[in-house]
Amino acid sequence: MWNPKYESMDREELERLQFLRLKETLERIYQRLPYYKETFHKKGIEPGDIKSLEDISLLPFFTKEDLRKNYPYGLFAAPMSEVVRVHSSSGTTGIPTVVGYTARDIETWSELMARTLVNGGASRDSVIQIAYGYGLFTGGLGAHYGAEKIGATVVPISGGQTIRQVRIMKDFGTTMLACTPSYALYIAETIEEMEINPAELKLKSGVFGAEPWSEGMRQVIESRLQIDAFDIYGLSEVIGPGVSSECAQKNGLHICEDHFIAEIIDPATGDVLSNGTAGELVLTSITKEALPVIRYRTGDITRLDREPCPCGRTHARMEKVSGRSDDMLIIRGVNVFPSQIETILLEIGNTEPHYQIVVDRQGSLDIMEVWVEVSEQMFSDHIRGLESLENAIYSEIENVLGISARVRLVEPKTITRSEGKARRVIDKRTI
Amino acid sequence: MVKQISIFLENKCGRLVDVTRTLGRYNINIRALTIADTSDFGILRLIVDQPDKAVEVLKSEGFMASETEVIAIEVPDQPGGLARVLEYLEEAGINIEYLYSFVEKPEEDALILMRVENIARAVEVFRVNNVKVLEGERLYLL
Numbered sequence: 001m002w003n004p005k006y007e008s009m010d011r012e013e014l015e016r017l018q019f020l021r022l023k024e025t026l027e028r029i030y031q032r033l034p035y036y037k038e039t040f041h042k043k044g045i046e047p048g049d050i051k052s053l054e055d056i057s058l059l060p061f062f063t064k065e066d067l068r069k070n071y072p073y074g075l076f077a078a079p080m081s082e083v084v085r086v087h088s089s090s091g092t093t094g095i096p097t098v099v100g101y102t103a104r105d106i107e108t109w110s111e112l113m114a115r116t117l118v119n120g121g122a123s124r125d126s127v128i129q130i131a132y133g134y135g136l137f138t139g140g141l142g143a144h145y146g147a148e149k150i151g152a153t154v155v156p157i158s159g160g161q162t163i164r165q166v167r168i169m170k171d172f173g174t175t176m177l178a179c180t181p182s183y184a185l186y187i188a189e190t191i192e193e194m195e196i197n198p199a200e201l202k203l204k205s206g207v208f209g210a211e212p213w214s215e216g217m218r219q220v221i222e223s224r225l226q227i228d229a230f231d232i233y234g235l236s237e238v239i240g241p242g243v244s245s246e247c248a249q250k251n252g253l254h255i256c257e258d259h260f261i262a263e264i265i266d267p268a269t270g271d272v273l274s275n276g277t278a279g280e281l282v283l284t285s286i287t288k289e290a291l292p293v294i295r296y297r298t299g300d301i302t303r304l305d306r307e308p309c310p311c312g313r314t315h316a317r318m319e320k321v322s323g324r325s326d327d328m329l330i331i332r333g334v335n336v337f338p339s340q341i342e343t344i345l346l347e348i349g350n351t352e353p354h355y356q357i358v359v360d361r362q363g364s365l366d367i368m369e370v371w372v373e374v375s376e377q378m379f380s381d382h383i384r385g386l387e388s389l390e391n392a393i394y395s396e397i398e399n400v401l402g403i404s405a406r407v408r409l410v411e412p413k414t415i416t417r418s419e420g421k422a423r424r425v426i427d428k429r430t431i
Numbered sequence: 432m433v434k435q436i437s438i439f440l441e442n443k444c445g446r447l448v449d450v451t452r453t454l455g456r457y458n459i460n461i462r463a464l465t466i467a468d469t470s471d472f473g474i475l476r477l478i479v480d481q482p483d484k485a486v487e488v489l490k491s492e493g494f495m496a497s498e499t500e501v502i503a504i505e506v507p508d509q510p511g512g513l514a515r516v517l518e519y520l521e522e523a524g525i526n527i528e529y530l531y532s533f534v535e536k537p538e539e540d541a542l543i544l545m546r547v548e549n550i551a552r553a554v555e556v557f558r559v560n561n562v563k564v565l566e567g568e569r570l571y572l573l
Binding site: 374375376379380381382383386387390408409410411412413414 | 435437439440441446467468469471472473474476493494495497499528546
């Protein structure tokens with residue numbers, strides 16, 4: 001345990017601390033951000049109405065949409081002179097979300113990632129290979145700061161160059177790998193192709209996140225890499241990785257409740273659901289300075305378990321994320337909404353598109369295909385015209401989403417429709 | 432001018448059969464055809480005896496079909512026959528997008544169908560050079 005004082009804090013004491021910090025956060029944003037003040041007023045509420053932890057359910061929800069409306073810095077509750085870092089996630093129809101950190105936020109984040117890595121077996125003797133992307137994506141730098149805080153040896157290799165990853169893993173004596181689960185699988189395949197016996201490596205464990213993965217996938221990664229594989233969770237809007245992580249029990253991810261308040265709601269009604277019921281995870285940050293979030297709807301479906309864990313941590317555990325409350329897809333770690341594809345097709349095809357997104361996994365790599373029914377407006381007698389249409393769609397998807405998709409023009413009425421409505425997404429991945 | 436039917440077809444088994452079966456069912460006779468394709472899809476180009484009806488029935492059966500104008504010309508069926516005709520277009524700077532030939536021959540000459548950038552100008556070039564251009568009505572019934 002990295003920080004036993006907080007991670008195994010008596011629950012009553014923890015809840016008192018949560019309430020205190022919640023009040024501070026509410027005062028902060030209410031004073032500093034008119035957007036919050038107005039939204040609270042619309043619901044007829046002010047910070048003084050929050051008299052207990054349970055009263056959090058009186059507050060309005062916030063979503064990615066609120067961040068976009070205030071792009072880029074509109075919801076920062078700290079002056080820019082105190083903001084030391086920004087990160088950004090890819091955005092729907094071109095508007096990304098921007099998140100900011102003060103020096104203390106970076107300190108908090110490092111602390112959370114230190115817990116996450118120690119949860120996954122890291123210590124100051126570890127050699128941690130960070131194969132999450134560095135840059136605007138929170139994965140790389142988030143893990144980096146946590147690993148340095150522990151005092152481990154950091155190999156900041158970032159993503160890609162898989163053969164080099166494996167060589168470095170072997171030569172540098174990497175003991176822990178941090179990356180997306182699908183990339184871990186790809187590394188495992190590369191190790192096999194390079195005819196290296198995983199037993200020769202010093203690799204003992206891995207912390208994998210940024211996309212959902214199943215128990216089945218855990219077993220495959222663990223047996224092929226001969227390691228312990230841990231699920232870690234976070235989202236940039238809330239802080240990045242470090243929100244929750246699995247302990248050695250591998251039975252739910254401990255949410256760092258001294259920094260976040262977690263609720264589970266019915267995504268349709270917004271009602272708070274009781275312990276153990278599956279619903280959408282809603283998170284409130286209670287220590288963040290630059291970008292506090294109040295009742296932020298993650299869109300992730302999970303359930304909470306507040307029973308004590310044999311590991312000694314008292315923080316609630318969330319089950320491995322089992323799905324989304326919206327239609328967001330995660331492809332190679334990138335968030336993709338079908339509406340983004342639809343907007344692109346509408347612009348290029350000049351007409352309401354009939355399309356289908358087919359996602360599959362070939363080996364360990366996610367493959368996205370976009371099937372588009374050829375409309376009257378699109379169709380011409382020229383092969384070249386149709387090919388340049390395909391290319392235009394391909395390039396625009398790459399521009400907006402940052403990932404490549406195979407574009408296929410298909411005949412009219414070939415995309416199956418149920419009750420007149422086309423099924424937009426077919427996800428064949430078994431995760 | 433000749434009306435050609437262009438049909439979008441995915442490269443998958445049985446699609447050509449579906450098109451031809453549909454036309455057969457409506458008693459539409461195919462006079463000439465050609466396919467241009469890529470790895471994923473192709474365009475089937477047809478000359479039929481009843482082009483307007485063909486587009487209508489194909490659309491109603493769910494095919495993406497449209498009419499395109501092409502030029503039909505008679506070319507002497509002998510070595511260099513086609514080359515001579517094409518030279519006229521080259522001299523006039525008219526680009527040919529594609530061409531294919533008709534199976535049957537009206538007389539001694541071969542019958543060539545072509546799609547060019549500027550149809551009116553190409554027809555004019557042919558007239559000036561005494562190349563025989565066929566009207567659709569004649570061609571559909573050959």
